[in-house]
Amino acid sequence: GGSRSESVLHVRFVTHFAIAFDIDGVLLRGGTPIPGAPAALRLLYDDPTLPAQLRIPYIFLTNGGGTTEAARALELSKQLHVPVLPDQVILGHTPFRKLADLFRNQRVLAVGKGEPDAVLRSYGFDHVVHMDSFVKEFENIDGLGRFKPWNQPLKEDDATPAADHLSKLAGVFVVSDPVDWSRDLQVICDVLRSDGKPGTEAVPGRPQPPIFFAADDYDYQSTFPVPRLGMGAFRIALESIYNRLPSAPLQYVSYGKPQLTVYKHAEHVLHDLSTQIISGALVGAPKTREPMHPPFESIYMIGDNPSTDILGARIAGPPWFPILTRTGCYRGQSISRLYEAGKVVEDVEEAVDFIIRREG
Numbered sequence: 001g002g003s004r005s006e007s008v009l010h011v012r013f014v015t016h017f018a019i020a021f022d023i024d025g026v027l028l029r030g031g032t033p034i035p036g037a038p039a040a041l042r043l044l045y046d047d048p049t050l051p052a053q054l055r056i057p058y059i060f061l062t063n064g065g066g067t068t069e070a071a072r073a074l075e076l077s078k079q080l081h082v083p084v085l086p087d088q089v090i091l092g093h094t095p096f097r098k099l100a101d102l103f104r105n106q107r108v109l110a111v112g113k114g115e116p117d118a119v120l121r122s123y124g125f126d127h128v129v130h131m132d133s134f135v136k137e138f139e140n141i142d143g144l145g146r147f148k149p150w151n152q153p154l155k156e157d158d159a160t161p162a163a164d165h166l167s168k169l170a171g172v173f174v175v176s177d178p179v180d181w182s183r184d185l186q187v188i189c190d191v192l193r194s195d196g197k198p199g200t201e202a203v204p205g206r207p208q209p210p211i212f213f214a215a216d217d218y219d220y221q222s223t224f225p226v227p228r229l230g231m232g233a234f235r236i237a238l239e240s241i242y243n244r245l246p247s248a249p250l251q252y253v254s255y256g257k258p259q260l261t262v263y264k265h266a267e268h269v270l271h272d273l274s275t276q277i278i279s280g281a282l283v284g285a286p287k288t289r290e291p292m293h294p295p296f297e298s299i300y301m302i303g304d305n306p307s308t309d310i311l312g313a314r315i316a317g318p319p320w321f322p323i324l325t326r327t328g329c330y331r332g333q334s335i336s337r338l339y340e341a342g343k344v345v346e347d348v349e350e351a352v353d354f355i356i357r358r359e360g
């Protein structure tokens with residue numbers, strides 16, 4: 001039977017381990033599941049048709065983004081055929097949420113594929129402008145704009161500038177991979193070399209407006225046979241260009257793996273999830289922090305990128321245990337000691353199989 005009271009009585013047990021899955025190059029290539037990925041995730045549920053029947057606490061820990069955690073959870077459920085909760089999704093830009101208060105009543109620029117503006121608004125930023133809208137406030141800001149066949153001719157109300165007190169930017173957020181690099185490199189340089197308003201002079205002695213990147217991946221595995229340039233490559237391009245300007249060198253902050261804070265946040269999320277599993281909250285009991293879940297003995301990071309996924313788990317140290325797959329950025333046989341993985345496997349299915357056998 002499936003009644004709520006019966007579900008609450010379902011016996012939950014404590015697992016001493018948890019799993020963090022990288023997405024691109026481990027579970028998906030582009031939007032397509034890597035063979036074995038749905039099967040591997042199904043093993044983590046008692047009944048994979050019910051979100052409540054999660055048996056082993058796991059999260060998605062990706063440097064990608066461009067949509068809200070809730071939207072990404074829905075998308076992942078469809079792509080991987082398991083019920084994914086928004087709390088199980090940590091994106092590159094998830095830490096931006098903590099910055100919203102710093103930018104209260106200040107206008108910020110949202111850059112990148114997908115819906116970077118909707119992402120920042122969902123975190124509580126109250127004055128967000130998408131790069132696509134921002135460029136319309138400045139005639140001819142993109143010197144190559146008229147050679148881009150996808151650009152729509154400007155409509156009359158497009159050119160109406162926003163209220164003056166809002167037009168100065170207090171910060172730039174690269175939320176996801178930029179789409180139009182030539183435009184975005186130009187406009188971000190304009191913003192940072194001015195006092196937050198393209199075409200104006202910087203105030204001497206005033207620091208550059210802050211710029212935040214959701215991740216710093218040089219490349220990542222998508223649908224093409226070899227990895228594609230990522231946000232880290234864009235950052236290098238911006239930095240190289242910006243540092244040729246007479247202003248001081250680029251100051252920036254990057255989030256994402258391999259940063260230690262990402263792994264610490266992931267630990268908290270996994271503990272909360274585990275507490276919900278054993279207290280029955282996932283099967284309908286009221287949400288509670290009791291009984292607390294004891295610390296994990298192992299948290300497995302399954303990734304394809306030695307310099308983000310594996311290095312980060314090594315920096316975090318125990319209980320983190322890095323497992324490297326050969327389905328993404330890494331295809332070799334041996335691996336440099338700097339990034340040493342606890343285990344190298346063919347694919348995610350072999351990784352989960354290894355974990356379940358190791359945990360007995």
Ligand code: G3P
Pocket residue numbers: 022023024025061062063064065177215217219220221230231305
């Ligand atoms: O754009 C996505 C890429 O930067 C990394 O994604 O899931 O491999 O961390 P992932």
Ligand code: MG
Pocket residue numbers: 022023024025026220221303304305328
């Ligand atoms: Mg990856």
